[in-house]
Amino acid sequence: MMIFRRGLATATNATTMASLKKAGKVVCIGRNYADHIAELNNTRPKQPFFFLKPSSSILPPGEGPVVRPKGVDLHYEVELALILGKRIKDFDGNDDKAALDAIDSYALSIDMTARNVQNEAKKKGLPWDICKGFDTFLPVSNVINKSAIPDPHNIELYLTVNDKVQQQDSTELMLFRIPKILGDISKVMTLNPGDIILTGTPKGVGPVVPGDVMKAGIRIGGKELEEAKIEVQ
Amino acid sequence: MMIFRRGLATATNATTMASLKKAGKVVCIGRNYADHIAELNNTRPKQPFFFLKPSSSILPPGEGPVVRPKGVDLHYEVELALILGKRIKDFDGNDDKAALDAIDSYALSIDMTARNVQNEAKKKGLPWDICKGFDTFLPVSNVINKSAIPDPHNIELYLTVNDKVQQQDSTELMLFRIPKILGDISKVMTLNPGDIILTGTPKGVGPVVPGDVMKAGIRIGGKELEEAKIEVQ
Numbered sequence A, B: 001m002m003i004f005r006r007g008l009a010t011a012t013n014a015t016t017m018a019s020l021k022k023a024g025k026v027v028c029i030g031r032n033y034a035d036h037i038a039e040l041n042n043t044r045p046k047q048p049f050f051f052l053k054p055s056s057s058i059l060p061p062g063e064g065p066v067v068r069p070k071g072v073d074l075h076y077e078v079e080l081a082l083i084l085g086k087r088i089k090d091f092d093g094n095d096d097k098a099a100l101d102a103i104d105s106y107a108l109s110i111d112m113t114a115r116n117v118q119n120e121a122k123k124k125g126l127p128w129d130i131c132k133g134f135d136t137f138l139p140v141s142n143v144i145n146k147s148a149i150p151d152p153h154n155i156e157l158y159l160t161v162n163d164k165v166q167q168q169d170s171t172e173l174m175l176f177r178i179p180k181i182l183g184d185i186s187k188v189m190t191l192n193p194g195d196i197i198l199t200g201t202p203k204g205v206g207p208v209v210p211g212d213v214m215k216a217g218i219r220i221g222g223k224e225l226e227e228a229k230i231e232v233q
């Protein structure tokens, strides 16, 4: 069992957090950082591909622990999350300005993954929804005001386990940038206000076991963003 | 383009239908009828496996058409849908009475599937969420009062294309019955009131092309259930 604690410095915006839990859908991009693709021996996609996590998997700050299901090899994947403010459909993936306009706010998130269950699903050609969708498999930070992140393609994401840095990379390494991501998803499924998009994880994913402490956050120009902090014991 | 028309005999319950569109999640069972498994050359699962459809894919009566994405081999799968009335977690799959108690109402549904996209995903070990999740890929009937279906394991589902019967089987052929389904899903993800469960499709799935007319419905003891009718042109 790991205990999930709220960030130290910021209060939860209850209203916004409540609406997070009611997100119509959570759509996650896979394989969006080259070094992460290599570490899992995966193929680099020509197009962004994506999957869903159920909103029942969202774990708001302070509502832990993250529960490891029996027999599961539990991996962390730190990811920048977008919270949409507009309804978009067949969105033009080249329109940078419209993409930023469609974003209401951000959050930091950890896309917890039952890696052994996922490997089995891949081998058998089965859906990923179980390995990604267990209760508590989506710890999120407090909601981050849009103004706090002037350029979502130029922030540093990090995650430590027992204070050892495991993930630490800039979002400038995304293979598919946010406008392209929103374009591709919205050509399949309409995105609505409140929907959450996870933008993929950089290299360094790995296992956690009960007792481990995960901390994750965002740095902008070397400076810590307090409301993005996640701590999981 | 296919036009989706509301059932003839019953008015839509606007409130309930609105809440359908806001379903927290739609969870779908795969391979739950033996003859359907055989027709797609699939392996019979030891446990029910499941995947998500986004609520944005729901197509209420009268809000058609079903849109076929370019290049997609579009298949129908008629399925009984459960609409939950209770929050359940770690549910006992042997408790028949509690399972029925957890159901608020029913609907008939068509789990539209981009079969060629799904086959590609299976081959590559990629998620199913795209092939199952396009807008309009979940036509539903009007909401069916629970009292209209005394035994959900003893009704006939049918689907015709251009008035030719393609699917017609009893729900008694389900490999995993409803209590077991609710048990297995809720051991992974908490099910909340309003969540929708699709219980799998009998044999006879196949392609539809623009201009085809699909009709689907439920018969109980040979008698048509008016509120379950779906018509898609």
Ligand SMILES: [Mg+2]
Pocket (backbone or CB within 6 Å): A028, A029, A030, A077, A079, A111, A200, A201
């Ligand atoms: Mg991920």
Ligand SMILES: [Mg+2]
Pocket (backbone or CB within 6 Å): A023, A024, A025, A026, A053, A054, A055, B023, B024, B025, B026, B053, B054, B055
């Ligand atoms: Mg959902």
Ligand SMILES: [Mg+2]
Pocket (backbone or CB within 6 Å): B028, B029, B030, B077, B079, B111, B200, B201
């Ligand atoms: Mg199906």
